Structure formats: structure tokens, C-alpha cells
Amino acid sequence: MTYTKQYLLVFVLAYGNICHQASCFAPSSPSIKSRTASFLERPSSTRLNYASGRTFNDDIAVDRHRSNGEHENPHEKKYTLNSKNISELKASSSTYDDVEAALRRARNLHDSRDLRAVGAFLLDGTPDSFAYGYKSPLLAKLAVVALRLGEVDVAKRAITVRRERFSESMTPFESAAIVRGLLRLQRSEDAFDLLEEELSMDSLHAENPDRIKHRASALSSIASRYFFEHQPAVAIRACRMLAEVGVVIKQSHSELLTAEELEMPWYRILAGADECQVAHPSKCEDIDEAVVGAMSAFPLTAKMEAILRK
Numbered sequence: 444m445t446y447t448k449q450y451l452l453v454f455v456l457a458y459g460n461i462c463h464q465a466s467c468f469a470p471s472s473p474s475i476k477s478r479t480a481s482f483l484e485r486p487s488s489t490r491l492n493y494a495s496g497r498t499f500n501d502d503i504a505v506d507r508h509r510s511n512g513e514h515e516n517p518h519e520k521k522y523t524l525n526s527k528n529i530s531e532l533k534a535s536s537s538t539y540d541d542v543e544a545a546l547r548r549a550r551n552l553h554d555s556r557d558l559r560a561v562g563a564f565l566l567d568g569t570p571d572s573f574a575y576g577y578k579s580p581l582l583a584k585l586a587v588v589a590l591r592l593g594e595v596d597v598a599k600r601a602i603t604v605r606r607e608r609f610s611e612s613m614t615p616f617e618s619a620a621i622v623r624g625l626l627r628l629q630r631s632e633d634a635f636d637l638l639e640e641e642l643s644m645d646s647l648h649a650e651n652p653d654r655i656k657h658r659a660s661a662l663s664s665i666a667s668r669y670f671f672e673h674q675p676a677v678a679i680r681a682c683r684m685l686a687e688v689g690v691v692i693k694q695s696h697s698e699l700l701t702a703e704e705l706e707m708p709w710y711r712i713l714a715g716a717d718e719c720q721v722a723h724p725s726k727c728e729d730i731d732e733a734v735v736g737a738m739s740a741f742p743l744t745a746k747m748e749a750i751l752r753k
């Protein structure tokens with residue numbers, strides 16, 4: 444059989460077309476590499492996470508940050524409050540006045556929830572430089588309000604952070620206020636401990652008249668409160684410590700710390716001591732000696748000296 448060139452050309456073309464169609468219907472098995480490449484080559488904008496509005500690449504970035512231990516900046520967190528005037532606190536925008544107002548509202552309305560929120564903000568959500576370096580007095584205010592509302596854990600943290608990070612900027616007035624806050628909760632030992640930590644009368648601080656004045660004020664608060672609460676042992680202890688303060692005042696600060704400047708509550712201490720003696724005479728044998736010893740050590744007004752001589 445003889446084939447012409449034209450016949451052979453038609454045969455070759457037809458055979459090639461049949462092979463091509465067969466390959467199109469045959470099952471294909473591209474490699475893993477080729478499938479992965481085709482997936483990554485898709486435009487990320489077409490793969491939105493419709494729940495969050497982020498793209499696939501955004502999610503990868505978030506996962507990468509998490510794997511590297513990167514978290515949201517705590518100083519950018521918002522702390523919501525019940526107050527209408529100050530509904531939230533944020534380190535980047537809130538001020539000293541905002542925090543002070545929030546604490547005042549929490550105290551006046553006995554809002555423990557807001558008090559805890561302000562505490563979390565100051566203790567965990569702000570740098571030490573917050574309020575242009577006036578974070579220490581805010582911590583003192585936080586401690587006092589927390590003690591008034593019975594939030595002892597918040598108060599303890601505020602006292603500890605203030606002492607550990609801001610010891611150079613603590614003022615005696617703030618320390619005395621915290622002592623009185625502790626006394627309201629009947630925490631006399633904590634009050635004495637704080638007195639020695641923050642209002643000590645050692646050689647380094649005996650020359651500070653403001654510190655001596657507020658130590659005397661805090662001790663007089665302890666004495667009068669515990670006399671009226673019929674706990675003479677604590678009150679007598681405070682009176683004997685007052686006598687030591689009085690000696691230092693007369694020796695080193697008599698010109699600055701006069702009776703008028705100190706404004707010691709002797710009338711209240713005497714009234715409390717009398718009431719305690721009537722209620723518990725068997726426990727009050729040393730009251731007269733302790734009270735008179737404290738008063739004699741201090742500078743007194745002429746009227747108080749006349750009372751003491753009687």
C-alpha cells in the first residue's frame with residue numbers, strides 16, 4: 444500500500460490531537476510544592492477573615508507577634524468607670540486631676556468597683572512617670588480610700604509600690620494619713636509597722652521637723668482612738684512613744700514645733716483615757732503615768748499646762 448505525503452501528514456495531525464484529549468481527562472497529581480506555591484500566590488486581599496476584617500497576611504503577622512511574646516501595651520488599655528464625668532482612664536490621655544476626681548467619687552459613693560478599677564489603672568496601667576512624676580501622692584490617696592472602703596488588698600499593693608518605687612518622694616503627711624486609715628480597720632500592728640517604716644525617728648530623720656510633727660500626729664491618733672475603744676494596752680504604747688517624740692522636739696525643734704504649731708489633741712486623749720478607766724479600771728493602772736508622761740514631754744499651751752498641774 445502506497446501512502447502519499449498528504450495522507451501521512453493528515454495521519455500525524457489526527458494522532459496528535461487524540462493524545463492531547465486523552466491527557467486532559469487523565470487524573471493529575473501535582474506535587475505538594477506546586478499546590479503550596481499556587482495557594483501562597485493568591486492575592487491576600489481575596490482571603491479576608493470576615494469575622495475580624497483582617498486579611499490572611501494580617502493574621503500571620505498577629506500570630507508571629509504572639510509567638511514572639513509580644514502583647515498589647517498595658518499603658519494603652521482603657522479602664523472603664525461608672526462615673527459619667529470620667530467614664531474611663533487611660534495612661535496616654537488621663538491626668539492627675541482625673542484620677543483624683545475618680546478616687547473622690549469612689550470614696551463619697553462607696554463605689555468599690557470604681558476603686559478597684561482606679562487601683563488597677565495606677566498599679567498596672569501607668570508608668571512611674573505618670574502625672575509628670577506625681578504618681579506617689581496618687582498612690583497614697585489610693586491607699587487611704589481603699590482602706591476607707593475596706594479594700595485591704597488594693598491598699599497593701601499601693602503602700603508597697605509607693606514605698607519600693609517612690610521612697611524619695613513620700614511625704615510625712617501622706618504617711619500619717621495612711622496610718623489613720625489603718626486604724627479605722629483596727630489594724631494597729633500594721634499602723635505601728637508603717638510608722639517605723641515611713642515616719643521613723645532614727646538619726647537620719649530626727650532633724651526633719653515635718654516628719655517629727657506627723658509622727659506625733661499619727662501617734663496621738665492611735666492613743667485617742669484606742670482609749671475610746673477601750674484597748675488601753677495599745678493606747679499606752681502610743682503614749683510612751685509620744686513621750687520619746689516630745690523629748691526630741693524640745694531638744695531640737697522647740698522654735699519650729701511650738702504647741703500652737705503641733706496642735707496636739709490632748710483634750711481628746713484625756714477624755715478617752717478617763718472613759719477607758721471607768722470602763723476597765725483593772726486594765727488601766729498605767730494610764731495616768733503614760734498620759735502625763737507624754738504631755739509633760741511636749742511643749743504645751745498655758746491652759747494645758749494648768750490642766751496638767753491639777
